[in-house]
Amino acid sequence: MKRFLYFILLLAGFSSIHSCKDMLDEDGNPLIDLNNNTGLNGPRALYREITDADTLAEYHYNGLAMTKVLTPGIEDRSVTDVMYSGDKVSKISYRGHLDGDKDGDPDIDSTSYTQLFTYGNSGKLESISENRETIIIDLTPTPPTVTIRKTKTLYKLTYSTTTDKLEKIVMQTGEEVPAVPFEYKNYSETTYTYTGDNVTKVLRNYGPMTGGSVFGAPVSKYSYEFSNYDDRISPFSLLPFAYKISRILSASETNDSESFILSPNSPKRMAITDLVPPVPTPTVFSTDYNYDVQTYMTKGFGVNYIYKPL
Numbered sequence: 001m002k003r004f005l006y007f008i009l010l011l012a013g014f015s016s017i018h019s020c021k022d023m024l025d026e027d028g029n030p031l032i033d034l035n036n037n038t039g040l041n042g043p044r045a046l047y048r049e050i051t052d053a054d055t056l057a058e059y060h061y062n063g064l065a066m067t068k069v070l071t072p073g074i075e076d077r078s079v080t081d082v083m084y085s086g087d088k089v090s091k092i093s094y095r096g097h098l099d100g101d102k103d104g105d106p107d108i109d110s111t112s113y114t115q116l117f118t119y120g121n122s123g124k125l126e127s128i129s130e131n132r133e134t135i136i137i138d139l140t141p142t143p144p145t146v147t148i149r150k151t152k153t154l155y156k157l158t159y160s161t162t163t164d165k166l167e168k169i170v171m172q173t174g175e176e177v178p179a180v181p182f183e184y185k186n187y188s189e190t191t192y193t194y195t196g197d198n199v200t201k202v203l204r205n206y207g208p209m210t211g212g213s214v215f216g217a218p219v220s221k222y223s224y225e226f227s228n229y230d231d232r233i234s235p236f237s238l239l240p241f242a243y244k245i246s247r248i249l250s251a252s253e254t255n256d257s258e259s260f261i262l263s264p265n266s267p268k269r270m271a272i273t274d275l276v277p278p279v280p281t282p283t284v285f286s287t288d289y290n291y292d293v294q295t296y297m298t299k300g301f302g303v304n305y306i307y308k309p310l
Contacts, residue, residue, distance in 0.1 A: 047308040089242035150176040183212040198263040221275035226267035235305040236261035
């Protein structure tokens, strides 16, 4: 259940406590005041996701392009750098501390990865290749031990021939071992269901691979359902699609709970279910939203969204 504690913390209803600094961007420009909810005229960008406890994400821009994301770390903020080829995300690099167990605190282990993005003739994102290094710290023995784990991962994306929407992501991953030929050892398959343009259900199965190419029977299965969507504007609609895919795939095995960020609107209810038990029991979360005068969502599931003018 530890993976669900993060959401429980969010749903506890953090109050909004902001300093003067919270109301300014990195250049000192005023941001939307969440208290009077006046909104913003003209082009905008998502700048911060915050609670009274922490800043969950801070987005930085070069002109119209989102180029850097700061997220919680141990001593310093974790950093995601986003690079482009033309108007498309071509590379994402990360260094810092992930919250792999979803308990709301960054892991002591440090992680760095580089992802390269490949697009098809239609301009759609078709694959992501990732090289990752994790420095694993075990505090149990005296003195503590440090292990370096390196992995390679390939994600392949396919789209519906009828709706053109993202239909499936297939992941293959394996660990790099010195003096041993590399093989993919594990896989996952993720399928997406929609109502209109909004993601309403995500199924992800995980299992082992044999011979580097044969998918075995899945050993873990998760379902994520999103419902009661509003008809307003999601803050995540302002972020690049490739970054949102990277965010969902990169943090933890259960980060598909964030798949609603692919939707133009926001769900008021989500249910997360481990499908392996004989009688699966969903864990359900619900919220109401606040909006500004331009109908952009400003608060939901205990998180405040702050925008800045572009």
